[in-house]
Amino acid sequence: MLSAFFATYLSSSIRFLFLLAPFFVVTMFLALTRGQAASEKNRIIRRACTAALILGVVLFFVGPMLFSVIGITLNSFRIGAGALLFLTAISLVTSGARNSATSLPMAERDDIAVVPLAIPMMIGPATIGAIMVYGAELKTFSSVTGGLLGLVTALLAMAALLYLSGYLERVMGETGLNIMSKISGLVLSAMAAEIVLTGIAGFIASTAG
Numbered sequence: 001m002l003s004a005f006f007a008t009y010l011s012s013s014i015r016f017l018f019l020l021a022p023f024f025v026v027t028m029f030l031a032l033t034r035g036q037a038a039s040e041k042n043r044i045i046r047r048a049c050t051a052a053l054i055l056g057v058v059l060f061f062v063g064p065m066l067f068s069v070i071g072i073t074l075n076s077f078r079i080g081a082g083a084l085l086f087l088t089a090i091s092l093v094t095s096g097a098r099n100s101a102t103s104l105p106m107a108e109r110d111d112i113a114v115v116p117l118a119i120p121m122m123i124g125p126a127t128i129g130a131i132m133v134y135g136a137e138l139k140t141f142s143s144v145t146g147g148l149l150g151l152v153t154a155l156l157a158m159a160a161l162l163y164l165s166g167y168l169e170r171v172m173g174e175t176g177l178n179i180m181s182k183i184s185g186l187v188l189s190a191m192a193a194e195i196v197l198t199g200i201a202g203f204i205a206s207t208a209g
Contacts, residue, residue, distance in 0.1 A: 005142040012150025013157075015134065018187050019085075019127045020052075020158050023180035024092055026165045028121055030177075032112050042163070047113035049159040052122040056131055056151050059123075063132035074136050075206065078199025081129025086192035088126040092185030122158065126192075133195060 033041050067074060123131075131151070138144045161168065168177065 005146045008138070008143045008146030009150050009153075012134065012147040013153040014150075015191065016056075016131070016151045016154035017157055018184055018191065019130050020122050020154060021088075021092060021181065021184055021188070022158050022161050023177050023184055025117070025121050025158065026161050026168060027174070027177045027181060029117060029162055030165050030169055032117070044113045044117065045159055045162045048117040048122065049155050049162075051114045051118035052158075053152065053155050055119065055123050056155065057148070059128055059131040060135035060148060060151060063136040066132070067136065073203070073206070074133070075199040075202035077129065077136075078133050078195050078202070081126070081133050082192045082195030082197075082199060085126040085130055085195065086189055088124060089185045089188035089192055092188065093182045130191070130195065 029041075029044075033044060036044075063077075067077060134147060135144075138147045172180070
């Protein structure tokens with residue numbers, strides 16, 4: 001049981017961290033907070049990660065209830081969420097974070113903690129679907145606990161990267177951060193393919209049975 005818990009915790013931490021697209025978020029954070037005081041940046045990080053954590057926990061538990069209420073199967077939702085996640089992965093690979101940040105209106109930059117940093121950059125439409133799918137897949141108490149702690153760990157790692165964003169920018173440069181963001185997109189595309197294929201296989205098995 002303990003080994004199963006740690007296996008779920010480790011895999012969930014890695015999955016959720018990639019779902020948060022950490023290097024994309026770091027690049028956006030740097031662009032949107034350019035010239036702001038360190039205390040203001042820290043306040044934004046705390047508010048953004050707290051908002052993302054609250055939303056993530058709600059989504060983690062609401063999935064099974066939502067599927068039951070609206071009458072869709074987990075496999076159908078897997079296919080839809082995986083397709084949306086794949087589009088997000090393509091966006092990470094092909095687009096520039098700095099260009100996206102500088103295109104935001106100034107009114108949106110005044111308070112970026114919840115929108116757009118927590119939502120939709122950390123917890124976007126594709127991430128919402130993936131969190132709901134992962135939450136619905138976990139059935140036992142130990143697996144649910146491991147998955148939930150994995151989500152918390154991923155957000156703590158995201159917060160640490162944001163606190164270290166200035167150092168990361170000096171060491172890696174904007175180009176290095178963009179490269180890491182694109183690599184994250186490639187990993188997300190593989191995760192999306194796994195979710196879709198699992199959904200298709202489950203749907204075929206249920207109809208055949």
